[in-house]
Amino acid sequence: MTARGGLSDAELARLMNEMREGPRPTAPAALPASPAHDALLSFSTLPRFAELRTQSAAAEVLGIENPYHRLHEARAGAVSRMAGREIVNFASYDYLGLNGDPRITRAVVEAAEAWGTSVSASRLSAGERPAHRALEEALAGVYAAEDALAFVSGHATPLAVLPTLMGPKDLIVTDALMHNSVVLGAQYSGATRRSFPHNDLDALEAMLARDRDHFARVLLISEGLFSMDGDGPDLKRLVALKQRFGCWLMIDDAHGLGVLGRTGRGLAEHQSVDPRGVDIWFGTLSKTLVSCGGYIAGPSALIAYLKAFAPGMVYSVGLPVPVAEAARTALAILLEEPGRVAHLQANSIAFRDGAAAAGFDVGTSWGTGIVPVMVGETIKTVLLAQKLLERGINAFPVLPPGVPDRSARLRFFISAAHRPEHLDAALYALREEGARLGIVGF
Known part of the structure; x- marks a missing residue:
């Protein structure tokens, strides 16, 4: 399958993964004996540095924002603040809402x-x-x-x-x-x-x-x-x-x-x-x-x-x-305080079952803390994450090779600190944006 911009889904997955990881280490080339080797002392001459520019240009053509290393402007728990506005955060390991207790x-x-x-x-x-x-x-x-x-x-x-x-x-x-x-x-x-x-x-x-x-x-x-x-x-x-x-x-x-x-x-x-x-x-x-x-x-x-x-x-x-x-x-x-654990587990089951009822594939998730929403295609996964963030929902896209080919997904970390309205807002936005992208029922 060919994604937007003429890239295959596999090529796009590789591009997005390299945006996350940066250039792979390579063996340094032998320096020339002449004083001209001084020109190689700039880090921008490293063998794969040009790929960084290529990746940024390709992402711009595809209308994709880099989803990695986003800046949080507040303590990132069940909610956070990004780009000056509050968002509901599903990208935190703070399962019991204890950070800042x-x-x-x-x-x-x-x-x-x-x-x-x-x-x-x-x-x-x-x-x-x-x-x-x-x-x-x-x-x-x-x-x-x-x-x-x-x-x-x-x-x-x-x-x-x-x-x-x-x-x-x-x-x-x-x-x-x-x-x-x-x-x-x-x-x-x-x-x-x-x-x-x-x-x-x-x-x-x-x-x-x-x-x-x-x-x-x-x-x-x-x-x-x-x-x-x-x-x-x-x-x-x-x-x-x-x-x-x-x-x-x-x-x-x-x-x-x-x-x-x-x-x-x-x-x-x-x-x-x-x-x-x-x-x-x-x-x-x-x-x-x-x-x-x-x-x-x-x-x-x-x-x-x-x-x-x-x-x-x-x-x-x-x-x-x-x-x-x-x-x-x-x-x-x-x-x-085991009640925190019970609350987390109830939130997780509610979100997993709500996503499944809306037609999304939640894989083999037990519904305890981690709920993947399987999308399959890299381009749709990244675009879905981007559309959700525009609506105040932060869910992280996970792409190959971090997961097997054709199993790109959004990963929702659920917290005991998430309130019912947080879960409802996420499910509502997920249903609407997923339908627009043709993801429901993957």
């Missing part, structure tokens, strides 16, 4: 006054602070784990952990839709890497039956709640498979914590599975816990090993105390 802000201020804004160096060399241990004890409690460990970056956590645990004699098997951080961590580990079709545990079982005995250690990895599709795996069966074939099991619960389960304890609570059946729980502090960083929860031997050998712990600065206290306080509120 006075209790969290007060804890951050008190921590900064007492401890400053840095712990100066890695925890191995500069030592730990009580906030580190308090946060990790609370995180371990969520998963009934023996211990936990907090890292300064959620994305960097698997990059530090997987190469520390796995090597060339080992196998890492992931869901095909696994998050980029896990994919990169698996690549850096040097282990053999395989993937199975999304949530297809029959395929996983067949793969293990065929290949398990060829490797020393095997690590299975899936997500508690997939951020692009809003669904998740059958955890009980994953635990059974890892026990049958003698594997470790790791679950990325970054989007599950605070969203899934009666009290927001994640996938294990959602499916009534003993969380101790999972060897490695991975998550982030930047979503429900409205802070920044990542964490691992599991057996004490695992945590001791990572503290001693994981590069992201040994060579990286520890969490600033205010950051750790923000996450710990948010986690305490989550556990003390």
Whole structure:
């Protein structure tokens, strides 16, 4: 199919993705020996810089605004302000509406006054602070784990952990839709890497039956709640498979914590599975816990090993105390106020069912926190997001290769702080603009 401006949908998807990511790194060309090499010192001479200009020109011809890196002029929760006007925001991970909660802000201020804004160096060399241990004890409690460990970056956590645990004699098997951080961590580990079709545990079982005995250690990895599709795996069966074939099991619960389960304890609570059946729980502090960083929860031997050998712990600065206290306080509120979780889940179901009733394809979403509206074509997805924003609704377009070809979508993050009128306004605008673009019923 050819989109506007003579670009195919695949070409347009690539263009929009490169607008988001910028030019790909390339090997630098050898500099000439003559003084003329000074002309190459301008960054505008980099091999793919011209593509940036081409992309901007093509987007202008197509009437597309760059949807990436938009400026927010207020705290971006259920509502935000962009270009001087208030918008309803569906592009925030603040699932429980805790960002800016006075209790969290007060804890951050008190921590900064007492401890400053840095712990100066890695925890191995500069030592730990009580906030580190308090946060990790609370995180371990969520998963009934023996211990936990907090890292300064959620994305960097698997990059530090997987190469520390796995090597060339080992196998890492992931869901095909696994998050980029896990994919990169698996690549850096040097282990053999395989993937199975999304949530297809029959395929996983067949793969293990065929290949398990060829490797020393095997690590299975899936997500508690997939951020692009809003669904998740059958955890009980994953635990059974890892026990049958003698594997470790790791679950990325970054989007599950605070969203899934009666009290927001994640996938294990959602499916009534003993969380101790999972060897490695991975998550982030930047979503429900409205802070920044990542964490691992599991057996004490695992945590001791990572503290001693994981590069992201040994060579990286520890969490600033205010950051750790923000996450710990948010986690305490989550556990003390399960009504927030119930409200989030009710909002999510209402929005998913409303979109489906209007004729939109919501994929396999469970209707908990994340609701995709499947569009298919890149051009229509970007235009739909643009039309919604013009009407005060901010929903982010997700395009290939971030999702499989022909499955471009708008991704709606639902919050406990969204009011009924927010959901109604979004659904109303979605119906009207979707009809104009011929998207309903895709």
